[in-house]
Amino acid sequence: MSSEFQKVNALGVYLHDRRIGIINRLVGDSHIFAFEQDYIDDPNRPTLSLSYKSRTGGLITSVRQVSRRLPPFFSNLLPEGHLRDYLAEKAGVKKEREFYLMAVLGADLAGAVTVKPIDAGEREHQHDHDRHGHEEEDQQQKNILRFSLAGVQLKFSAVMEASGGLTIPAHGVGGSWITKLPSTQHAAVPENEYAMLELARAIGIQVPSIRLVSVAEIEALPPDAARLKGKALAVERFDRAAGGHRIHMEDFAQVFGLFPDDKYGGRSYANIAAVLWAETGEEGTYEFVRRLMFSVLIGNADMHLKNWSLLYPDGRTPILSPAYDFVSTVPYIPGDSLALSFGKTKSLDGVTADQVRRFADTARLPMKPVMDIVRETVERTERAWKELPQKDLLPHDILKVIDGQIANAIARTTLG
Numbered sequence: 001m002s003s004e005f006q007k008v009n010a011l012g013v014y015l016h017d018r019r020i021g022i023i024n025r026l027v028g029d030s031h032i033f034a035f036e037q038d039y040i041d042d043p044n045r046p047t048l049s050l051s052y053k054s055r056t057g058g059l060i061t062s063v064r065q066v067s068r069r070l071p072p073f074f075s076n077l078l079p080e081g082h083l084r085d086y087l088a089e090k091a092g093v094k095k096e097r098e099f100y101l102m103a104v105l106g107a108d109l110a111g112a113v114t115v116k117p118i119d120a121g122e123r124e125h126q127h128d129h130d131r132h133g134h135e136e137e138d139q140q141q142k143n144i145l146r147f148s149l150a151g152v153q154l155k156f157s158a159v160m161e162a163s164g165g166l167t168i169p170a171h172g173v174g175g176s177w178i179t180k181l182p183s184t185q186h187a188a189v190p191e192n193e194y195a196m197l198e199l200a201r202a203i204g205i206q207v208p209s210i211r212l213v214s215v216a217e218i219e220a221l222p223p224d225a226a227r228l229k230g231k232a233l234a235v236e237r238f239d240r241a242a243g244g245h246r247i248h249m250e251d252f253a254q255v256f257g258l259f260p261d262d263k264y265g266g267r268s269y270a271n272i273a274a275v276l277w278a279e280t281g282e283e284g285t286y287e288f289v290r291r292l293m294f295s296v297l298i299g300n301a302d303m304h305l306k307n308w309s310l311l312y313p314d315g316r317t318p319i320l321s322p323a324y325d326f327v328s329t330v331p332y333i334p335g336d337s338l339a340l341s342f343g344k345t346k347s348l349d350g351v352t353a354d355q356v357r358r359f360a361d362t363a364r365l366p367m368k369p370v371m372d373i374v375r376e377t378v379e380r381t382e383r384a385w386k387e388l389p390q391k392d393l394l395p396h397d398i399l400k401v402i403d404g405q406i407a408n409a410i411a412r413t414t415l416g
């Protein structure tokens with residue numbers, strides 16, 4: 001580990017550039033997060049996460065010690081899987097030791113949170129004197145790590161080990177984008193996602209601007225990126241506004257205070273709907289139902305807790321974020337099932353009236369509007385799929401599977 005970080009014992013947590021709390025590292029390698037008093041006292045404080053909201057609407061300020069990992073909200077801001085392994089190795093720390101990963105990656109996270117070592121400025125200054133000869137090396141190391149989340153170079157290295165495509169932030173075409181590289185394992189994933197997002201848009205689901213770009217067109221990819229053939233999917237970021245202004249967001253693993261490893265378990269779609277009902281009212285909830293039903297119809301199985309997010313456009317009040325990560329997974333994983341339970345089943349084989357009833361009851365939603373949206377989504381999806389121009393982008397075998405999935409799921413949907 002770079003000695004610069006070894007001495008760090010506290011990380012400042014900033015929300016929209018205001019320090020709202022501190023993560024302290026304690027002896028025995030455990031961590032606690034505590035809010036700043038002025039944040040606690042501020043009746044107009046911006047929202048960090050619903051997981052810190054008490055039943056009565058106040059801020060939960062009790063601190064809980066978490067060993068090795070960071071508290072769940074922060075753990076969820078770090079990359080997962082191969083990318084995390086790779087970064088941890090680069091930083092010379094064990095991948096579970098998230099405190100150090102956060103120290104190096106905290107400047108460029110999703111939403112409006114940044115995390116910085118608290119005394120980094122002072123130490124940098126002090127070190128300036130005895131650094132000769134190492135500056136270039138240090139700078140290189142810093143760049144690699146600083147760009148690790150936003151950067152192409154490092155992420156690309158990680159994709160070589162990873163099984164799937166890789167998601168990397170990029171700039172251009174007047175905004176901030178997320179670019180999803182093609183998979184080395186599965187055919188036409190970017191084309192699939194592009195078509196499914198356009199289908200979603202066609203039935204009235206809110207979807208960010210998207211483009212298919214050839215990998216060769218993406219600037220600043222390392223030369224061996226050319227090895228990845230075909231198209232990448234660029235998705236405009238909804239957590240960045242004009243001028244780079246950050247809009248805060250959190251995913252539902254964060255909302256529920258769960259670690260990223262638990263994104264497939266512990267909660268159901270009804271639990272998400274119940275939060276949306278309480279926090280966003282009809283609009284967010286019914287839109288969620290529409291997306292959920294749509295996902296069943298197209299065989300978009302991988303809608304785990306981190307594929308649903310809240311945005312905080314006014315800094316305080318959540319709305320459901322635009323849709324993302326809509327891929328029909330059934331062409332790649334035949335017989336796939338939903339990531340979470342939907343009315344006690346994970347089946348992609350259509351939906352029953354009983355299932356919708358159980359879902360609505362558990363989430364305490366009014367039955368009729370939910371059923372109406374489910375019905376409407378079936379009709380709209382069937383019609384829009386027939387006419388979808390982007391179908392042409394899909395290889396024949398993938399098109400056939402998606403076509404079969406939609407037809408089968410609609411035929412087997414019995415809503416009474």
Ligand SMILES: Nc1ncnc2c1ncn2[C@@H]1O[C@H](COP(=O)(O)OP(=O)(O)OP(=O)(O)O)[C@@H](O)[C@H]1O
Pocket residue numbers: 110165166167178208235236237238239251302306307309324325
């Ligand atoms: N348009 C967007 N604007 C802002 N953030 C986004 C956007 N799309 C995705 N994200 C964030 O980036 C993360 C990764 O994106 P996405 O889910 O599309 O990629 P993925 O690599 O396919 O994920 P998974 O691990 O589910 O396979 C999401 O969990 C979300 O937090």
Ligand SMILES: [Mg+2]
Pocket residue numbers: 306307325
């Ligand atoms: Mg995802």
